[in-house]
């Protein structure tokens with residue numbers, strides 16, 4: 001199976017996926033990485049791994065619709081079974097979401113449905129929560145709202161430092177994203193008609 005990864009920045013999650021592939025633990029092949037930012041460090045990670053790295057700067061397009069249409073063209077040239085959003089910081093049009101329905105995953109740094117949107121770690125600290133974490137979910141029209149596939153929780157200590165919390169969550173991200181991708185590529189998880197995740201072919 002073929003995977004296209006979309007990024008906007010550092011790409012540490014992309015690196016985790018590339019590493020899983022190296023260890024034959026991804027269940028498929030990352031055939032291209034696309035970034036809406038030309039200077040994203042993740043593009044270098046892709047090149048270093050011998051993966052096709054494409055920069056598609058959104059600023060060169062007049063509208064969200066025009067950019068998303070161009071993005072679909074680039075992605076579909078690679079004929080992916082799965083599109084993986086790994087720190088892709090763009091709001092997607094309904095047309096784009098619909099095109100990849102049931103075959104697009106995102107990772108979001110919170111225990112969804114808590115803390116959709118940005119600055120999740122700071123908001124969790126401000127609320128004094130005891131637990132924070134990360135979720136992988138199918139992408140639907142609702143921003144950070146699609147059905148959850150897998151989550152990992154971390155404890156929030158009293159007086160927890162923000163950067164340390166971000167690091168802890170990031171470490172969990174790198175563990176669970178390759179697992180979720182593998183489950184999908186092995187046909188174990190599907191987006192159900194009711195917007196649920198169904199489990200299939202479990203050993």
Ligand code: GRF
Pocket residue numbers: 009010011012013014086087088107108109173
């Ligand atoms: C991660 O925190 C991810 O959860 C969020 O964007 C960040 C991407 O980090 N969606 P990286 O580029 O993979 O290091």
